[in-house]
Amino acid sequence: MNGTAISLKRNISPERYYAERLNGSFGKATGKGWHQWNGLCPFHKDKRPGSLVINRTTGAYRCFSCGTKGGDIIDFHMQRHSLSFSDAFFDLRRMTKCVR
Ligand SMILES: [Zn+2]
DSSP states (O other): OOHHHHHHHHHSOHHHHHHHHSSSOEEEEEETTEEEESSOOTTTTOOSTTSEEEETTTOOEEETTTOOEESSHHHHHHHHHTOOHHHHHHHHHHHHHHHO
16 A cells, blocks of 8 residues: 555544444444444345444455455455545545545
8 A cells, every 4th residue: 555545534533434434333342443333334235234344444344244344544445435446545645634
């Protein structure tokens, strides 16, 4: 990962990203920054909240139903919107500019 991506991640807290971009909220803590997400997984036709876990510190996520996972909000943004790394990166950078 290059330096620009690291500084981007420093500017967007995973906690805020998920709270703003996903329906739901952080639920029960499962240890080491991981929380069960009280909302539906956006990666499969989820009907029951609780399959998705998110690390509110690192932004890593994992769905125990469909198996989708990633290490940070850039991965999440890419997968959710089917973007390339650079498209996801610029999209997120735009987001940091409008929230500042
Ligand atoms: Zn899923």
